[in-house]
Amino acid sequence: MPVARIESLDHEGRGVTHHEGKVIFVDGALPGETIDFSPYRKKASYELAQISRIVRPSPQRVTPRCRHFGNCGGCSMQHLDVAAQASAKQRVLEDALWHVGRVKPETVFAPLVGPGWGYRYRARLSVRYVPRKGGVLVGFREKKSSYVADMDSCEVLPPHVSALLLPLRALIDGFSLRDRLPQIEVAIGGEREEQMTVLVFRILEKMTAEDEAALRAFAETYALHIYVQPGGPDTAVPFWPMPIPELAYSLPDFGVKLAFAPTEFTQVNHGINRSLLRRAMSLLAPQKGERIADMFCGLGNFSLPIASLGADVVGIEGADALVKRAARNAAANGLAERSSFAVANLFEITPESYAALGRFDKMLIDPPREGAMELVKSLPHSADEAAPSRIVYVSCNPATLARDLEVLIVQKGYRLRGAGIANMFPQTSHVESIALIERA
Known part of the structure; x- marks a missing residue:
């Protein structure tokens, strides 16, 4: 049986080693360990x-807290000390920047970290009726399945959400349409004293009166607010109790509060989101009189802090519903005069359509996993007066971040002043990061 020493972790949290001319990816192995594989x-x-x-274990190996670890696909790194997880993710980021983008940051930012457990304020739970396993299952998908x-x-x-898993199984097992309910979305807003938990039941057929009565009783027993969703995210509607107040989360550092619908995108980790915003605003340094673009602005998570610091912000987003939500959030926080929002497909932007937006002093980019290739290609060269003097790029995918940074640094003449990770998803291999790019 082959014996090997693990050299590093890959972007999926697997141990990496080499053996007989091949790269070997080993599930559950940690750097520095000697193993048989x-x-x-x-x-x-x-x-x-x-x-x-395991011939020689890593001193950073720990006993996974969850008894479902290894079977459930929701986590992949519970066997690694949570502080070491941040260091490992920083190395994943730096490796991607160099091997994909051929760029290195001048400064490596200290990781942004928070609690390692109980942090997921958003989740999508799968539901499946499996008679051979005793009825309904509610949870995450199995690993690689x-x-x-x-x-x-x-x-x-x-x-309090973890404690709902078994009661949810019992509830749905009693439904007449238990095999027509594939998903429950969890969304939590508010602070501890006023915390509000919404469950969105994706139900593909009309409920019977008995089903509706059971769902209302469940909501009242566990102090929940229930939506039902017969189709796509736009079809989610309040069910019980009525009326359901809006979900919201606050950003105390900037004196703003953002409302959101339970199916609209928000960060899962409220604590790390606040830390990420503090760093982003420190790096961007919005000033009164500046015109700043927030590209892929969503519901205004970065836009409103920018405006609260005195700059004029222009938020661009591809989803019309999110643009409307961002505008409402700006108005509700008294920031409408310093905020404007527009719908545009940033994956199809061109130098001409970018120029039509007008000159920006600075820019924040926060794209989905696909990155922002067409946007960065459309920016002027850093030597051009029309180019933003400073760009803060927030990323959820180190590979596309590195690819986009290569364009900004090598082709557009910017400098990569710094980069670092935010441990938005502890216990998983997901790498959230932030980079500062400035004119040379």
Whole structure:
């Protein structure tokens, strides 16, 4: 059986080593460990493997807190100390910047970290009726599988949501349409004293009167607010109790509060979101009189803090509903005069359509996983007076961040002043990061 020493972690949290000219990716292995491994998939240049025996464990290896770890696909790094997880993600970011983008930051920012457990204020739970497993299952998907994990608790969900998993199974198991309910979305807003938890039930057929009565009783027993969703996200409507107040989260550092619908995108980790905003605003340094673009602005998570610091912000977003939400949030916070929002497909932007937006002094970019390639290609060269003097780029994908930074640094003449990670998703391999780009 092959023996190897693990060299690093990859972007999926697997241990990486080399053996007989191949790269070996080992599930659950940690850097510095010596292990026996057993391949389960072989390709010409690499193999996927599992640990057969740990010969010498890493001092950073810990016992996973969750008993479903390894089966549930929601987490992949519970076996690594949470502080070490941040360091590992920083290395993933730096490796991507160099190997994908051929760029290095002048400064590596200290990781932004927070609580390692109970942090997920948003979640999408799968539901499946499985008679051979005793009825309905509610939870995350199994690792590398479309099956729903048989779980009765979750350590990354807030405790009161984790405690709902078994009652939800019993509730849905009693529904007449238990095999027509594939998903429950969780959204939490407010502070501890006024915390509000919404469950959005994706129900594909009309409920019977008995189903509706059971769902109302469930909401009242557990102090929940219930939406039902017969189709896409836009079809979600309040169900019980009525009327349902709006969800919202606050950003105390900037004196703003943002309302959101339960199916609209918000960050899952409220604490790290606040830390990320503090760093972003420190790096961007909005000033009165500046005109700043917030590209992929969503419902105004970055736009409103920019405006609260005195700059004029222009938020651009592809989803009309989010643009309207951002404008309402700006008005509700008294920031409408310093905020404007527009709908545009930033994946199809051109130098000409970018120029039509007018000159921006600075820019914040916060794209989805696909990155912002067409946007960065459309920016003027940094030597051009029309180019933003400073860009803060927030990313949820190190590979597309690195690709886009190569354009900004190599082709557009900017400098990568700094970059670092925010541990938005502890216990997972997900890497959230932030980079500062300035004129040379």
